[in-house]
Amino acid sequence: MEAWKEQFRERMQGFAKLYPSKERGEPVSIKIRVESGCYSRSCCPHAYRLIDEAVAEAETGNVVFALEEHETGPEILAYVASGLNFAKAVIELVVSIIKARSEGRKKGDKHSEPVTLIYRRVTRNDEIREETVLRFNPGDEVDPVKVRKLLTAAAGKVSDAVEGRRGGGKKSRRRSKGG
Numbered sequence: 001m002e003a004w005k006e007q008f009r010e011r012m013q014g015f016a017k018l019y020p021s022k023e024r025g026e027p028v029s030i031k032i033r034v035e036s037g038c039y040s041r042s043c044c045p046h047a048y049r050l051i052d053e054a055v056a057e058a059e060t061g062n063v064v065f066a067l068e069e070h071e072t073g074p075e076i077l078a079y080v081a082s083g084l085n086f087a088k089a090v091i092e093l094v095v096s097i098i099k100a101r102s103e104g105r106k107k108g109d110k111h112s113e114p115v116t117l118i119y120r121r122v123t124r125n126d127e128i129r130e131e132t133v134l135r136f137n138p139g140d141e142v143d144p145v146k147v148r149k150l151l152t153a154a155a156g157k158v159s160d161a162v163e164g165r166r167g168g169g170k171k172s173r174r175r176s177k178g179g
Contacts, residue, residue, distance in 0.1 A: 015066055027122075028121040032098060061087070076094065098136050101136075119151055121158060
């Protein structure tokens with residue numbers, strides 16, 4: 001088994017144990033990953049100042065989340081509620097982290113490689129499911145409405161795969177013509 005998968009399972013289990021609640025939905029990971037280079041606090045201190053501000057802002061709300069720092073980029077652990085709803089504060093944090101990459105470069109950070117937004121979770125069968133949401137180049141506009149829509153679509157795809165459904169979480173019926 002790949003080491004990262006076991007570490008990921010342990011992170012998700014630890015988050016769920018720290019903040020247990022079935023009413024909140026399923027614990028998920030929203031990863032902002034660099035394609036190359038580094039997106040850590042030591043490599044991108046200016047970006048992380050902005051991220052720290054965004055985390056402080058998100059913590060003032062009633063949302064449960066954790067921010068994990070990795071060399072490959074930040075990871076938000078949060079809950080997605082039934083109906084695949086993300087808390088507004090989580091979406092705003094995602095947007096802030098993506099924007100911080102470009103803004104940090106403007107303030108002196110060495111790295112500015114594109115980032116990829118990834119949604120993932122551990123299933124009841126202990127499988128890891130992930131869906132690539134979108135790639136952002138430095139300076140791309142980051143629209144919170146689009147990010148929410150695409151994250152929700154990714155969550156739906158993963159949920160459908162986990163539950164063995166097709167097509168956006170709705171059971172489809174085939175209609176025959178002429179009786």
